[in-house]
Amino acid sequence: MSLQLLASTIEELPWALRDQVYSYAETVKRAMPAIFSQTETPFNQAKADKIIYLAGIKKLRSIINSNHWILYNSSQMLNRQQVEKIKIGGQDFSKGSDLTTNLRKLNQEVEAVIIANQLQELLMMDYSTLVSTDL
Numbered sequence: 001m002s003l004q005l006l007a008s009t010i011e012e013l014p015w016a017l018r019d020q021v022y023s024y025a026e027t028v029k030r031a032m033p034a035i036f037s038q039t040e041t042p043f044n045q046a047k048a049d050k051i052i053y054l055a056g057i058k059k060l061r062s063i064i065n066s067n068h069w070i071l072y073n074s075s076q077m078l079n080r081q082q083v084e085k086i087k088i089g090g091q092d093f094s095k096g097s098d099l100t101t102n103l104r105k106l107n108q109e110v111e112a113v114i115i116a117n118q119l120q121e122l123l124m125m126d127y128s129t130l131v132s133t134d135l
Contacts, residue, residue, distance in 0.1 A: 002049035006056040025056035039131045050135045058123045068107040071100050
């Protein structure tokens, strides 16, 4: 259930991003029995599914957010050195390029969905804490 829901959530993203998010969620799924055991909590599949889904969203947010800020900060730094265009292999990484604009919008959209669904606090918790939390 959890991996299918995550897969449908991320299906329109580029393959490389989908693969990273889904692979991470699969890793968390394999770790769920141990996480429940560490917290001395009886295993609960419904709760595990929610945590696995949250893990995927957390990974997605992390990847998008970090890439957005890397490009933004790099372009700001290079602009101070009077470098206005950044092209690598034909791809424009400059401030205001389609890539940076789309990444900024995607970052904003992910954050808006997280806020709309009141997931901010849950995404800041570690998995052991989530096991002990009412989800």
